[in-house]
Amino acid sequence: MVTVRAPGKVILYGEHAVVYGEPALAMAVNKYIYVTAKARDDNKVSINARDLRLAGISVTIHENGDIVARTDYGAVISALSYVKRAVELAMEYFNKKVGIDLMIRSEMPVGAGLGTSAAVAVATILAYVKELGYDVDKRELARLAWQVERDVQGSASPTDTTMATFGGIMYIKPEGNSTAMEPVKPGVTIPLIIGYTPRVSTTKDLVAMVRRKYESMRDVIEPIIRSIGVITRKGREALEKGDLELMGVLMNINHGLLDALGVSTKQLNEMVYVARYAGALGSKLTGAGGGGCMIALTNKSEVEKAIELTGGSVLKAGLDTDGTVVISND
Numbered sequence: 001m002v003t004v005r006a007p008g009k010v011i012l013y014g015e016h017a018v019v020y021g022e023p024a025l026a027m028a029v030n031k032y033i034y035v036t037a038k039a040r041d042d043n044k045v046s047i048n049a050r051d052l053r054l055a056g057i058s059v060t061i062h063e064n065g066d067i068v069a070r071t072d073y074g075a076v077i078s079a080l081s082y083v084k085r086a087v088e089l090a091m092e093y094f095n096k097k098v099g100i101d102l103m104i105r106s107e108m109p110v111g112a113g114l115g116t117s118a119a120v121a122v123a124t125i126l127a128y129v130k131e132l133g134y135d136v137d138k139r140e141l142a143r144l145a146w147q148v149e150r151d152v153q154g155s156a157s158p159t160d161t162t163m164a165t166f167g168g169i170m171y172i173k174p175e176g177n178s179t180a181m182e183p184v185k186p187g188v189t190i191p192l193i194i195g196y197t198p199r200v201s202t203t204k205d206l207v208a209m210v211r212r213k214y215e216s217m218r219d220v221i222e223p224i225i226r227s228i229g230v231i232t233r234k235g236r237e238a239l240e241k242g243d244l245e246l247m248g249v250l251m252n253i254n255h256g257l258l259d260a261l262g263v264s265t266k267q268l269n270e271m272v273y274v275a276r277y278a279g280a281l282g283s284k285l286t287g288a289g290g291g292g293c294m295i296a297l298t299n300k301s302e303v304e305k306a307i308e309l310t311g312g313s314v315l316k317a318g319l320d321t322d323g324t325v326v327i328s329n330d
């Protein structure tokens with residue numbers, strides 16, 4: 001039986017634009033997805049994913065007291081699509097189909113912009129591989145997990161899967177089918193507060209929504225995407241120099257452009273604005289948007305309180321430097 005973990009991430013600059021080849025700057029956070037894998041004697045794959053919240057159970061109570069529950073199978077299949085694809089690709093890669101029991105647990109809110117889909121893909125592949133007694137190079141692991149995100153989402157950048165695999169702070173530049181990834185040495189510790197509100201839409205929907213706009217109004221959307229790319233490059237320089245003020249200003253502009261793409265919400269904007277008024281150097285949504293998480297560049301407790309007063313929650317997280325690791329193997 002093998003247990004592995006993979007970290008979530010926050011994107012400091014560049015989400016959505018990175019899907020169109022611009023760079024992103026991201027930081028892995030010390031909140032994890034844990035996957036335990038145990039080989040079976042048959043060829044079945046059983047998945048116990050206790051943190052998925054699925055709406056739509058209908059229950060019939062019969063006269064004799066029997067209870068029959070039905071669930072929306074479409075929603076179940078779709079919620080398990082990342083895990084299912086990760087297992088399929090791991091089986092294909094090693095050309096070995098061994099049945100497996102998977103137990104999945106998340107320390108992060110699922111579907112809120114912290115990259116649980118990537119972390120679950122990375123951790124599932126690594127757990128499967130290790131349980132079979134094989135090894136996989138981290139670059140190969142990141143490539144396979146990126147393939148999972150691309151297959152499920154239709155279109156995905158390598159950002160989240162790179163972070164979940166390697167950890168740290170990275171400047172990521174997609175280059176066609178490969179990824180240039182450069183670890184960034186910050187000139188300063190990044191003070192960061194994460195605010196959270198529940199999200200209804202999935203990353204898949206949000207990426208598709210931006211794609212539709214891009215295709216129907218390319219002349220409007222293209223410059224926004226290229227501007228986000230410029231912000232990310234400048235944000236990296238500011239981080240390396242330790243210029244927190246400039247980092248904050250760039251975060252604010254990045255948020256404005258994400259709002260222009262239509263991926264912010266009223267509640268996210270409220271959290272983003274109160275954070276600034278309470279003294280954050282900058283703030284923006286993080287991840288795909290449509291609800292979910294925002295980040296504020298500060299460690300002021302007033303900012304935490306201001307976020308909570310809007311109805312949001314504050315998540316405490318620091319930097320993860322390890323990426324995915326095996327935490328037990330017996």
Ligand SMILES: Nc1ncnc2c1ncn2[C@@H]1O[C@H](COP(=O)(O)OP(=O)(O)O)[C@@H](O)[C@H]1O
Nearest residue numbers: 049079106110111112113114115116117202203
């Ligand atoms: N603990 C988990 N167990 C099973 N699947 C998970 C888990 N966490 C995430 N996923 C998969 O990832 C999806 C969320 O991914 P996404 O919409 O990209 O949001 P994010 O990656 O920001 O959390 C879930 O709907 C589910 O399919």
Ligand SMILES: C[C@@](O)(CCOP(=O)(O)O)CC(=O)O
Nearest residue numbers: 016113115156157203287288
């Ligand atoms: C919007 C995007 O840039 C980041 C999505 O992150 P998340 O799944 O919301 O954590 C998509 C991608 O990079 O594939």
Ligand SMILES: [Mg+2]
Nearest residue numbers: 115117118203
């Ligand atoms: Mg995701």
